[in-house]
Amino acid sequence: MPLIHECVVTTLIQNSKPHIAPLGLIEDGENWIIAPFRPSTTLINLYSCNKVTASFTDNPLIFAKLVTGNCDIPLLPLSSWPAPRLADALAHAELEVIDIEEDELRPRFMCKVRRIETHQPFLGMNRARAAVLEAAILSTRLTRLSRKKIDQEITYLKIAIDKTAGPIEREAWELVLEKINNT
Secondary structure, X not given: OOXXXXXXXXXXXXXXXXXXXXXXXXXXXOEEEEOOOOOOHHHHXXXXXXXXXXXXXXXXXXXXXXXXXXXOOOXXXXXOEEEEEEOOOOEEEEEEEEEEEOOOOOOEEEEEEEEEEEOOOOOOOOHHHHHHHHHHHHHOOOOOOOXXXXXXXXXXXXXXXXXXXXXXXXXXXXXXXXXXXXX
Protein backbone atom coordinates (compact mmCIF):
# COMPACT_ATOMS: atom_id res chain seq x y z
CA MET A 1 0.00 0.00 0.00
CA PRO A 2 1.24 3.51 -0.76
CA LEU A 3 1.87 6.27 1.75
CA ILE A 4 -1.00 8.75 1.62
CA HIS A 5 -0.76 12.31 2.95
CA GLU A 6 -4.16 13.68 4.02
CA CYS A 7 -4.33 17.35 3.21
CA VAL A 8 -6.43 20.12 1.69
CA VAL A 9 -5.86 20.67 -2.01
CA THR A 10 -6.37 24.05 -3.63
CA THR A 11 -7.08 23.98 -7.35
CA LEU A 12 -8.13 26.84 -9.57
CA ILE A 13 -11.41 27.20 -11.39
CA GLN A 14 -11.05 28.59 -14.93
CA ASN A 15 -11.56 32.17 -13.74
CA SER A 16 -8.70 31.69 -11.23
CA LYS A 17 -11.08 31.39 -8.27
CA PRO A 18 -9.69 28.89 -5.73
CA HIS A 19 -11.50 25.65 -4.90
CA ILE A 20 -10.50 23.70 -1.79
CA ALA A 21 -11.15 20.05 -1.04
CA PRO A 22 -9.84 17.48 1.42
CA LEU A 23 -7.88 14.81 -0.41
CA GLY A 24 -5.26 12.15 0.20
CA LEU A 25 -2.13 12.57 -1.90
CA ILE A 26 -0.23 9.42 -2.81
CA GLU A 27 3.54 9.61 -2.34
CA ASP A 28 5.30 8.09 -5.35
CA GLY A 29 9.06 8.51 -4.97
CA GLU A 30 9.88 12.16 -5.58
CA ASN A 31 6.42 12.80 -7.04
CA TRP A 32 2.92 12.83 -5.57
CA ILE A 33 -0.26 11.59 -7.18
CA ILE A 34 -3.64 13.31 -6.93
CA ALA A 35 -6.49 10.88 -7.73
CA PRO A 36 -9.90 12.55 -7.31
CA PHE A 37 -13.07 10.55 -7.91
CA ARG A 38 -15.31 11.34 -10.86
CA PRO A 39 -17.25 13.59 -10.86
CA SER A 40 -15.64 16.38 -8.87
CA THR A 41 -14.72 20.03 -9.16
CA THR A 42 -11.13 19.18 -8.23
CA LEU A 43 -10.94 16.82 -11.21
CA ILE A 44 -12.31 19.42 -13.62
CA ASN A 45 -9.88 22.02 -12.29
CA LEU A 46 -6.86 19.71 -12.59
CA TYR A 47 -7.60 19.26 -16.28
CA SER A 48 -7.65 23.03 -16.84
CA CYS A 49 -4.79 24.19 -14.58
CA ASN A 50 -1.67 22.20 -13.79
CA LYS A 51 -0.70 24.14 -10.66
CA VAL A 52 -2.00 22.87 -7.30
CA THR A 53 -1.30 23.64 -3.67
CA ALA A 54 -1.48 20.99 -0.95
CA SER A 55 -1.92 22.43 2.55
CA PHE A 56 -1.04 20.26 5.53
CA THR A 57 -2.94 21.00 8.71
CA ASP A 58 -3.61 19.28 12.01
CA ASN A 59 -6.83 21.25 12.55
CA PRO A 60 -9.63 18.65 12.41
CA LEU A 61 -12.29 21.35 12.19
CA ILE A 62 -11.10 22.24 8.68
CA PHE A 63 -11.65 18.67 7.46
CA ALA A 64 -15.02 18.47 9.24
CA LYS A 65 -16.20 21.75 7.71
CA LEU A 66 -15.09 20.78 4.22
CA VAL A 67 -16.79 17.36 4.21
CA THR A 68 -20.00 18.94 5.51
CA GLY A 69 -20.07 21.57 2.76
CA ASN A 70 -18.63 24.58 4.59
CA CYS A 71 -15.86 25.82 2.30
CA ASP A 72 -15.50 29.21 3.99
CA ILE A 73 -11.95 28.47 5.13
CA PRO A 74 -9.39 31.31 5.19
CA LEU A 75 -6.73 31.15 2.48
CA LEU A 76 -3.49 33.06 1.96
CA PRO A 77 -1.92 33.96 -1.39
CA LEU A 78 1.50 32.63 -2.29
CA SER A 79 4.18 34.69 -4.00
CA SER A 80 4.81 33.50 -7.57
CA TRP A 81 2.33 30.60 -7.29
CA PRO A 82 -1.32 30.90 -8.39
CA ALA A 83 -3.11 28.51 -6.00
CA PRO A 84 -3.34 29.83 -2.41
CA ARG A 85 -2.74 27.81 0.76
CA LEU A 86 -4.78 27.39 3.93
CA ALA A 87 -4.14 30.19 6.41
CA ASP A 88 -4.00 27.50 9.12
CA ALA A 89 -1.49 25.28 7.28
CA LEU A 90 1.42 23.82 9.16
CA ALA A 91 3.12 23.54 5.76
CA HIS A 92 2.22 23.62 2.10
CA ALA A 93 3.53 22.03 -1.07
CA GLU A 94 3.39 23.58 -4.52
CA LEU A 95 2.66 20.83 -7.04
CA GLU A 96 2.76 20.86 -10.82
CA VAL A 97 0.90 18.22 -12.82
CA ILE A 98 3.39 16.56 -15.18
CA ASP A 99 1.40 13.54 -16.39
CA ILE A 100 -2.15 12.15 -16.34
CA GLU A 101 -3.14 8.50 -16.24
CA GLU A 102 -6.77 8.29 -17.34
CA ASP A 103 -9.23 6.07 -15.47
CA GLU A 104 -13.03 5.78 -15.53
CA LEU A 105 -13.36 6.19 -11.76
CA ARG A 106 -10.21 7.99 -10.54
CA PRO A 107 -7.76 9.54 -13.00
CA ARG A 108 -4.28 9.88 -11.54
CA PHE A 109 -2.47 13.21 -11.86
CA MET A 110 1.27 12.76 -11.36
CA CYS A 111 2.70 15.88 -9.76
CA LYS A 112 6.22 17.18 -9.38
CA VAL A 113 6.88 18.86 -6.02
CA ARG A 114 8.09 22.36 -6.84
CA ARG A 115 8.50 23.63 -3.27
CA ILE A 116 7.53 22.79 0.30
CA GLU A 117 7.37 25.51 2.95
CA THR A 118 6.75 25.19 6.70
CA HIS A 119 4.60 27.79 8.49
CA GLN A 120 3.88 26.48 12.00
CA PRO A 121 5.40 23.86 14.31
CA PHE A 122 3.87 20.40 14.49
CA LEU A 123 3.33 19.60 18.17
CA GLY A 124 2.80 15.87 17.90
CA MET A 125 0.15 13.27 17.22
CA ASN A 126 -3.34 13.32 18.72
CA ARG A 127 -5.67 10.32 18.55
CA ALA A 128 -8.85 12.43 18.55
CA ARG A 129 -7.67 14.44 15.55
CA ALA A 130 -6.90 11.21 13.71
CA ALA A 131 -10.35 9.88 14.66
CA VAL A 132 -12.05 12.99 13.27
CA LEU A 133 -10.07 12.64 10.06
CA GLU A 134 -11.10 8.99 9.70
CA ALA A 135 -14.74 9.85 10.41
CA ALA A 136 -14.58 12.67 7.85
CA ILE A 137 -13.28 10.21 5.25
CA LEU A 138 -16.07 7.77 6.17
CA SER A 139 -18.61 10.56 5.69
CA THR A 140 -17.50 10.88 2.07
CA ARG A 141 -18.05 7.18 1.48
CA LEU A 142 -21.64 6.84 2.70
CA THR A 143 -22.81 5.53 -0.66
CA ARG A 144 -19.84 3.17 -1.04
CA LEU A 145 -19.78 1.47 2.37
CA SER A 146 -22.47 -0.42 4.26
CA ARG A 147 -24.17 1.30 7.16
CA LYS A 148 -23.00 -1.54 9.41
CA LYS A 149 -19.35 -0.88 8.47
CA ILE A 150 -19.73 2.85 9.05
CA ASP A 151 -21.39 2.32 12.45
CA GLN A 152 -18.65 -0.13 13.52
CA GLU A 153 -15.93 2.31 12.54
CA ILE A 154 -17.61 5.25 14.31
CA THR A 155 -18.02 3.20 17.49
CA TYR A 156 -14.31 2.40 17.49
CA LEU A 157 -13.23 5.95 16.61
CA LYS A 158 -15.36 7.39 19.43
CA ILE A 159 -13.00 5.77 21.95
CA ALA A 160 -10.22 8.18 20.89
CA ILE A 161 -12.63 11.12 21.02
CA ASP A 162 -13.76 10.21 24.54
CA LYS A 163 -10.18 9.77 25.78
CA THR A 164 -8.18 12.52 24.02
CA ALA A 165 -10.38 15.20 22.42
CA GLY A 166 -10.25 18.88 23.23
CA PRO A 167 -13.02 21.37 22.35
CA ILE A 168 -12.03 21.73 18.68
CA GLU A 169 -11.89 17.97 18.16
CA ARG A 170 -15.31 17.54 19.83
CA GLU A 171 -16.85 20.27 17.64
CA ALA A 172 -15.38 18.69 14.52
CA TRP A 173 -16.56 15.22 15.60
CA GLU A 174 -20.12 16.48 16.11
CA LEU A 175 -20.17 18.13 12.67
CA VAL A 176 -19.10 14.90 10.98
CA LEU A 177 -21.48 12.75 13.03
CA GLU A 178 -24.37 15.03 12.13
CA LYS A 179 -23.61 14.50 8.45
CA ILE A 180 -23.33 10.74 8.86
CA ASN A 181 -26.52 10.47 10.93
CA ASN A 182 -28.57 12.67 8.59
CA THR A 183 -27.65 10.78 5.42
